[in-house]
Amino acid sequence: MTSSARRPLLSRFTPPQIIAVLYLLGILLGTLALHLPGMQRPGANLDSVDLLFTATSAICITGLVVADTGEAFTRAGQIVIIFLSQIGGLGIVTFGTLVAMLAGRKVNFTERQLLREQINALNVGAAVSLLRTILAFTLVVELAGAALLALRFVPQFGWGEGIYNAIFHSISAFNNAGFVVVPGGMSQYVQDPLVSGVIAVQIILGGLGFLVQLNVLTHWQNPRRNRLLIYSKLTLATTAFLLVTGTLVYLALEWSNPGTLGPLSPAGKVLAAFFQAVTPRSGGFAPLNTEALVSGSLFLTMVLMFIGANSGSTGGGIKTSTFAILMGSAWNLISGRTDLIAFGRRIVPENVVRAGTITAIYTLLVAGAFFALLVTNPKLDFTHLLFETISAAATVGLSMNTTPQINDPGLIILTVLMYLGRIGPVTFAVAINARRTHKSLIDYPPERDILVG
Amino acid sequence: MTSSARRPLLSRFTPPQIIAVLYLLGILLGTLALHLPGMQRPGANLDSVDLLFTATSAICITGLVVADTGEAFTRAGQIVIIFLSQIGGLGIVTFGTLVAMLAGRKVNFTERQLLREQINALNVGAAVSLLRTILAFTLVVELAGAALLALRFVPQFGWGEGIYNAIFHSISAFNNAGFVVVPGGMSQYVQDPLVSGVIAVQIILGGLGFLVQLNVLTHWQNPRRNRLLIYSKLTLATTAFLLVTGTLVYLALEWSNPGTLGPLSPAGKVLAAFFQAVTPRSGGFAPLNTEALVSGSLFLTMVLMFIGANSGSTGGGIKTSTFAILMGSAWNLISGRTDLIAFGRRIVPENVVRAGTITAIYTLLVAGAFFALLVTNPKLDFTHLLFETISAAATVGLSMNTTPQINDPGLIILTVLMYLGRIGPVTFAVAINARRTHKSLIDYPPERDILVG
Ligand SMILES: [K+]
Numbered sequence A, B: 001m002t003s004s005a006r007r008p009l010l011s012r013f014t015p016p017q018i019i020a021v022l023y024l025l026g027i028l029l030g031t032l033a034l035h036l037p038g039m040q041r042p043g044a045n046l047d048s049v050d051l052l053f054t055a056t057s058a059i060c061i062t063g064l065v066v067a068d069t070g071e072a073f074t075r076a077g078q079i080v081i082i083f084l085s086q087i088g089g090l091g092i093v094t095f096g097t098l099v100a101m102l103a104g105r106k107v108n109f110t111e112r113q114l115l116r117e118q119i120n121a122l123n124v125g126a127a128v129s130l131l132r133t134i135l136a137f138t139l140v141v142e143l144a145g146a147a148l149l150a151l152r153f154v155p156q157f158g159w160g161e162g163i164y165n166a167i168f169h170s171i172s173a174f175n176n177a178g179f180v181v182v183p184g185g186m187s188q189y190v191q192d193p194l195v196s197g198v199i200a201v202q203i204i205l206g207g208l209g210f211l212v213q214l215n216v217l218t219h220w221q222n223p224r225r226n227r228l229l230i231y232s233k234l235t236l237a238t239t240a241f242l243l244v245t246g247t248l249v250y251l252a253l254e255w256s257n258p259g260t261l262g263p264l265s266p267a268g269k270v271l272a273a274f275f276q277a278v279t280p281r282s283g284g285f286a287p288l289n290t291e292a293l294v295s296g297s298l299f300l301t302m303v304l305m306f307i308g309a310n311s312g313s314t315g316g317g318i319k320t321s322t323f324a325i326l327m328g329s330a331w332n333l334i335s336g337r338t339d340l341i342a343f344g345r346r347i348v349p350e351n352v353v354r355a356g357t358i359t360a361i362y363t364l365l366v367a368g369a370f371f372a373l374l375v376t377n378p379k380l381d382f383t384h385l386l387f388e389t390i391s392a393a394a395t396v397g398l399s400m401n402t403t404p405q406i407n408d409p410g411l412i413i414l415t416v417l418m419y420l421g422r423i424g425p426v427t428f429a430v431a432i433n434a435r436r437t438h439k440s441l442i443d444y445p446p447e448r449d450i451l452v453g
């Protein structure tokens, strides 16, 4: 008691507890800030539940909206929203990286030492000043993105408005926030390689997470000294696979759809299909009208949203590594192999157990929230609600525009879902669990005789 | 080569190969039989794809139909269908039990000895005559069911028609086949405790599988000598949990729905809700109009279908043990426990890996077939097609009546899905894989450093 009283406040809590409380605090403060006068434009009439939903969507970098952000909020309100997104994005990256590198409670990151060296290579002293590196990296990417976007936005909107839009959407893209304030929405740039390209690259970069970004960067600077982690190889390969497959399938299914790719030039079709493959993981910008997609594309989008991006990144979902391990394990069982091999290494069974369990928990969360939404909003469309549920849980923000029709209990369900989806259901559970990991005190006899499947 | 030529034909193949080929043969012969003259009623006009679909639905004991079985097929055609269902049901139970008890290739069933003793207790000599016990058990349950159903059907339809209907629906129920030929369908008996009760009990019994049936029976005869297997306890508890939860949720959601429970008496509501909870696992008889269910009930039905019944039973799905292990594992991760304990035993991690992998493969199969259906039938409803896909994969047979509208490519997708869903995607893969389970020849270094989730 006396010793803990002398310790600094933060060190008395576990990283999962800190992250759970900080995001809750962010939601509270954000909701209060959006209640201040001068945040909403006249006639927007958003009530408290709407503002709670918006603040949660911002700090959990989801991007689902109850009303068009540019039309409902003043410049001040928009700045609050993008500020919350930046804080939310930085928070998840910082804590995700810290947990991976230092805590190692669930994650047994033995290559931590290697990573520390790579951080040192970037001239940072200790792991505590990790935040400085992340901040610097974020600033560089966001400034570069804003500068490139300004090349298009300044001629279109003039200096003030143009630079504001460039900064807003650069932050929104790199943090996978998905908020859009430019009048007319993102779909007007669907054939513009500059705007679409910059935003797509920022979404991908943000979705890699700091560990992979740093690892790739230092490896590129000095390949001999800084080798690529197996984890980096695995997630980069999975990301590339999902992007290429997604682009090709959207191209094939939407090529002549008059509501989506139909009217575009061949080059425009390829660019739009690529953007459409990037955005479910978890950018949330809609290059095409989601409601106009054919049902096959809609389902593919749901699957890509559910998979999401990398661990400890600004993206959500079950994560690419989880997906890759499950697929590898499935292929193993089908082809009669016993060892799961990736890039010359044997993935230990504990990781397969964790991948299966994480996916089960995530599925349970989505299924439970979806069921609750169906019961509270029985008149709304099944498919539309399923889409919004997955989008909220994976913090994507793509929408079939049903969210504005969802009633207050439904919005609160989605609010909780965005929060749990962002900090992770397991992180949340570990945070509220007082006790640490514990093995059973009794040594139960092992049971192998269960027929499974 | 010479030695294998001298061995009997069947022993040259593995059980998975035998099962894969026999079901394929059954589909072929069944399709040919349904092509014979005198099978269809005048005006039914079912083409070859329809008959292939029907034969597959019968031998894979699914019960999905392209047309009302009673209206489209003559008595002879109906007898072919119920004969195929009986063969399909017996086949899966026999092979499921054989694989569990003897092959033990994937399943490490060390309690095999105990079970052999229990079979001996039922006065059967060797494991080869297992089939005799299963046949006797099936005959007893089906005759008892038919006798009870005849009490209602004979007064309603007269002797000949009444006894025919009693036998047909008793076979259909115990084999979880889901075919109905009684004019007016099953919903007319929704408040009849005799018909609904007998059919529900037969569906549940059939879904337990022979291992659990036998274990419970011998335990009941001599509790000291024949103890209940952990596997039996686990699957019985899960079955009870799913039935009770399902009944309560259907009651709550459908209580005042004019299209389903609304017009029924309170006792009738309870009976109908119970039947509705039984049938997705994988009976396929529809006590209520599936299309009239509120969307929450519809989703619950999809979830229950996906979970299914027990391994080696006439039911489909990922199986109750798979579901129970994943849920237990999820709860463990959330509550910070490391050992998975059930009924005083520690479930080994290999079973968790298998549960996660089986579910991943099953999900992949359903998602792939659903995607193919959406692409080939873009005009049909997303939710309806999802429902029919899960129903086919889990060999349930519940339907939103969209199957008759599905085009030929779509019907062939569902045919393949019913086949794979029935013999199991892993069984199929193992069957076509020439090589046996093999460990990698190279000893790859282990990799723990993967962020998962
Ligand atoms: K987002």
Ligand SMILES: [K+]
Pocket: B061, B062, B063, B176, B177, B178, B282, B283, B284, B395, B396, B397
């Ligand atoms: K069935």
